[in-house]
Amino acid sequence: MTSVSEYIQALPEERKVVIEKLRMLFKKNLPKGFEEQLSYGMIGYVVPHKIYPDGYHCDPKLPLPFLAIASQKNFIALYHMGIYAVPELHHWFVSEYPKHCKSKLDMGKSCIRFKKMEDMPYELIAELVKKMTVQDWISCYEKNYKK
Numbered sequence: 001m002t003s004v005s006e007y008i009q010a011l012p013e014e015r016k017v018v019i020e021k022l023r024m025l026f027k028k029n030l031p032k033g034f035e036e037q038l039s040y041g042m043i044g045y046v047v048p049h050k051i052y053p054d055g056y057h058c059d060p061k062l063p064l065p066f067l068a069i070a071s072q073k074n075f076i077a078l079y080h081m082g083i084y085a086v087p088e089l090h091h092w093f094v095s096e097y098p099k100h101c102k103s104k105l106d107m108g109k110s111c112i113r114f115k116k117m118e119d120m121p122y123e124l125i126a127e128l129v130k131k132m133t134v135q136d137w138i139s140c141y142e143k144n145y146k147k
Helices: 004-009 011-027 083-086 089-099 122-130 134-143
Strands: 037-041 042-047 063-071 076-080 109-115
Touching: 004 011, 004 037, 004 042, 011 037, 011 042, 011 063, 011 076, 011 122, 011 134, 042 134, 063 083, 063 134, 076 083, 076 122, 083 089, 083 134
Parallel strands: none
Antiparallel strands: 037 042, 042 063, 063 076, 076 109
């Protein structure tokens, strides 16, 4: 797979609907500067090299990753690096989640797993993606990860 379009075309119909809705939500709510691309086999939103020439410390040829969505075998995953890197953002999301969703939060360090497509908290996700600008993410990344 080489493009976001190919990724989406390969999905089962019920997943396509959810992934496309999330994509539109990201395009509408992500602060300016993030770019969509196929990244690590997922739909990713990155800080492009034209904004952050250093790239990702693990592989500087890659742009700085920030957010991704993926259709996994048993769930849709949302990866948000800010939740992993900023304890206040993590706390905010965990405390807001029960107000938007009936199911129990299933979350790793940066990964939020949604097993029930009909229980996707779109409004909460929209709020989450608005909370960090490109510059906020670069500053946080340099403070926490860059060596």
